Amino acid sequence: MTQQLLLDILPEALPSLERFVAGANRAAVDAVSALSPGRAVYLWGSVGTGRSHLLRASAHAQQGLYLDARTPAHWLQALATDEDRALTLVAVDDVNNLGEEAQAALFALFNRWRASASTPDAFALLTAGDRAPLTMPLREDLRTRLGWDLVFRIQQLSDEERAQALRDQALQRGLKLPDEVLHWILVHHDRDMGRLMALMDRLDQYSLVHHRPITLPLLKELLTHHP
Structure with a gap:
């Protein structure tokens, strides 16, 4: 099975009240x-x-x-x-x-x-x-x-709340999320928390499929090939 097929069949996480950052x-x-x-x-x-x-x-x-x-x-x-x-x-x-x-x-x-x-x-x-x-x-x-x-x-989360939410999400998944990756996501990616969490899901899956740790080059590679 190709890596592309693996990425395509991995299910997206359903919206849940538990995953919502209040x-x-x-x-x-x-x-x-x-x-x-x-x-x-x-x-x-x-x-x-x-x-x-x-x-x-x-x-x-x-x-x-x-x-x-x-x-x-x-x-x-x-x-x-x-x-x-x-x-x-x-x-x-x-x-x-x-x-x-x-x-x-x-x-x-x-x-x-x-x-x-x-x-x-x-x-x-x-x-x-x-x-x-x-x-x-x-x-x-x-x-x-x-x-x-x-x-x-419903109010927008602050940048600090977004950052903490992403750190918590990474911790729950057992992921090491480098500060440079977190900073790049907060500066360059969508501010919508649902899309940010979806990006974390995709980044986790991409890292697993490619057997590589999460780094800024890996994140940019994911967004280049799977925008």
Whole structure:
């Protein structure tokens, strides 16, 4: 089996709440982790703060559904109207990009969520966007519903928090991460923690496949051949 094939078949790590670096967002992460049927959370923050990671991880953990602005509106409408379909958790990402039909469907889903909140059919609702609810470019009644329960702003991690997160990740994997490699990643690579963690996964795999320690030349070689 070639090295390329080995790299291709190594699975990517699924988003998980445990892998999310909370930093100043501990209250938000705890709320998402404890999200139960009948409760809702809205997360907002700029691109790269980890909103999508939290939604995907929560949906995976609770065997729920993850949707975003690319999901056909009629799928969202079906969730809102098919009361015979049991729901555990519905996560709707990038609500700021929803079209008119999808906005109407999410409005209906919020109404179903609220009506079922104190019944055996209750489910959790997790939504996210790029700004606070009342400043969203959405229909007025939907903006109001986004703030019906818990709302948290997700903040970017500091450079120090990013560095410590990468050190912790390396330690958990038993990797020796030289300071020059860490510095290069923080200066030259994406600031999104999800992508940084994915890079650590790939670097670990590349090092194992090639039987070479992690060095700056190895990292640059990985990014050249597998950008």
